[in-house]
Amino acid sequence: MTDDRCPHMSAPLSLGTLDGCVVACVLHRGAFDLSTGETATFPTTGGLDADGMHHAPWAMAGAPPKPEPSESKANARALTRTRRLRFYPARIREGILEARVPEATHGVEA
Ligand code: FES
Numbered sequence: 725m726t727d728d729r730c731p732h733m734s735a736p737l738s739l740g741t742l743d744g745c746v747v748a749c750v751l752h753r754g755a756f757d758l759s760t761g762e763t764a765t766f767p768t769t770g771g772l773d774a775d776g777m778h779h780a781p782w783a784m785a786g787a788p789p790k791p792e793p794s795e796s797k798a799n800a801r802a803l804t805r806t807r808r809l810r811f812y813p814a815r816i817r818e819g820i821l822e823a824r825v826p827e828a829t830h831g832v833e834a
Contacts (some may be wrong), residue, residue: 725814725823726758731774731807753784754806761808771804778802794807 729737735751742748748755751769763773770781781801783789793801814823 725821725825726809726811728752728786731756731809732769732771733804735827756809758809758811761811763808765772767806769801769803769804771805774818779784 726737728736729750730740730749732749732752732754735749737747737749737756739750740748741750745759746755746757746764746823748765749767752769753765754763754767755765756762757764766773766779766782768782768784774776778796791797812823812825814821816822
Protein backbone atom coordinates (compact mmCIF):
# COMPACT_ATOMS: atom_id res chain seq x y z
CA MET A 725 0.00 0.00 0.00
CA THR A 726 1.35 3.43 -0.89
CA ASP A 727 0.44 7.10 -0.95
CA ASP A 728 -1.24 8.34 -4.10
CA ARG A 729 1.66 10.72 -4.68
CA CYS A 730 4.66 10.39 -6.94
CA PRO A 731 7.96 10.62 -5.02
CA HIS A 732 9.21 13.02 -7.70
CA MET A 733 6.79 15.98 -7.81
CA SER A 734 3.70 14.53 -6.12
CA ALA A 735 1.53 13.82 -9.18
CA PRO A 736 -1.28 11.36 -8.37
CA LEU A 737 0.02 7.86 -9.10
CA SER A 738 -3.56 6.61 -9.44
CA LEU A 739 -3.59 8.30 -12.86
CA GLY A 740 -0.58 6.25 -13.94
CA THR A 741 -0.30 2.74 -15.31
CA LEU A 742 0.56 -0.45 -13.47
CA ASP A 743 2.81 -3.17 -14.92
CA GLY A 744 3.20 -5.92 -12.34
CA CYS A 745 4.54 -4.17 -9.24
CA VAL A 746 5.79 -1.10 -11.15
CA VAL A 747 3.64 2.01 -11.38
CA ALA A 748 4.43 4.62 -14.03
CA CYS A 749 3.70 8.28 -13.38
CA VAL A 750 1.95 10.20 -16.15
CA LEU A 751 3.72 13.49 -15.50
CA HIS A 752 7.42 12.80 -16.23
CA ARG A 753 7.40 9.07 -17.01
CA GLY A 754 9.06 8.08 -13.73
CA ALA A 755 8.32 4.48 -12.72
CA PHE A 756 8.46 3.09 -9.20
CA ASP A 757 8.50 -0.41 -7.77
CA LEU A 758 5.66 -0.79 -5.29
CA SER A 759 7.32 -3.79 -3.62
CA THR A 760 10.63 -2.06 -2.83
CA GLY A 761 10.02 1.69 -3.16
CA GLU A 762 12.93 1.95 -5.61
CA THR A 763 12.87 3.95 -8.83
CA ALA A 764 12.54 1.64 -11.85
CA THR A 765 12.78 4.42 -14.46
CA PHE A 766 14.05 7.88 -13.59
CA PRO A 767 11.78 10.86 -14.50
CA THR A 768 12.47 12.52 -17.86
CA THR A 769 13.47 15.73 -16.10
CA GLY A 770 16.60 14.18 -14.58
CA GLY A 771 17.81 15.28 -11.17
CA LEU A 772 18.96 13.58 -7.99
CA ASP A 773 17.94 10.12 -6.87
CA ALA A 774 17.24 9.09 -3.27
CA ASP A 775 20.97 8.54 -2.68
CA GLY A 776 21.95 11.91 -4.16
CA MET A 777 23.29 10.59 -7.48
CA HIS A 778 22.63 12.78 -10.52
CA HIS A 779 20.59 11.46 -13.48
CA ALA A 780 20.55 13.31 -16.80
CA PRO A 781 17.27 14.35 -18.48
CA TRP A 782 16.05 11.96 -21.17
CA ALA A 783 13.36 11.82 -23.89
CA MET A 784 11.10 9.02 -25.08
CA ALA A 785 12.34 7.24 -28.20
CA GLY A 786 10.87 8.93 -31.28
CA ALA A 787 9.71 11.99 -29.35
CA PRO A 788 10.73 15.38 -30.71
CA PRO A 789 13.55 16.99 -28.72
CA LYS A 790 12.39 19.44 -26.09
CA PRO A 791 13.90 22.91 -26.02
CA GLU A 792 16.49 23.45 -23.32
CA PRO A 793 14.94 25.10 -20.26
CA SER A 794 16.25 28.36 -18.90
CA GLU A 795 19.35 28.15 -16.74
CA SER A 796 17.40 28.59 -13.52
CA LYS A 797 14.87 25.92 -14.49
CA ALA A 798 17.65 23.55 -15.54
CA ASN A 799 19.39 24.17 -12.21
CA ALA A 800 16.16 23.53 -10.31
CA ARG A 801 15.61 20.28 -12.21
CA ALA A 802 19.17 19.13 -11.54
CA LEU A 803 18.70 19.69 -7.81
CA THR A 804 15.24 18.13 -7.53
CA ARG A 805 15.44 14.86 -5.65
CA THR A 806 13.30 11.82 -6.43
CA ARG A 807 12.80 10.00 -3.16
CA ARG A 808 12.00 6.36 -2.57
CA LEU A 809 8.32 5.57 -2.78
CA ARG A 810 6.85 5.28 0.70
CA PHE A 811 4.86 2.15 1.16
CA TYR A 812 3.14 0.54 4.11
CA PRO A 813 2.80 -3.10 5.09
CA ALA A 814 -0.63 -4.43 4.17
CA ARG A 815 -2.46 -7.73 4.17
CA ILE A 816 -5.92 -9.08 3.57
CA ARG A 817 -7.21 -11.04 6.54
CA GLU A 818 -10.64 -12.60 6.52
CA GLY A 819 -11.62 -10.40 3.57
CA ILE A 820 -10.53 -7.16 5.24
CA LEU A 821 -7.61 -5.04 4.05
CA GLU A 822 -5.33 -4.17 6.95
CA ALA A 823 -2.51 -1.62 6.58
CA ARG A 824 -0.03 -0.21 9.03
CA VAL A 825 0.20 3.54 8.41
CA PRO A 826 2.18 6.08 10.44
CA GLU A 827 0.30 7.99 13.09
CA ALA A 828 -0.74 11.52 12.21
CA THR A 829 1.42 14.06 13.98
CA HIS A 830 -0.26 17.30 12.91
CA GLY A 831 -3.26 18.72 14.66
CA VAL A 832 -2.58 16.72 17.82
CA GLU A 833 -1.98 18.62 21.04
CA ALA A 834 0.50 17.23 23.52
S1 FES B 1 5.74 13.84 -10.85
FE1 FES B 1 5.90 11.73 -11.23
S2 FES B 1 7.62 11.50 -12.49
FE2 FES B 1 7.52 13.61 -12.08
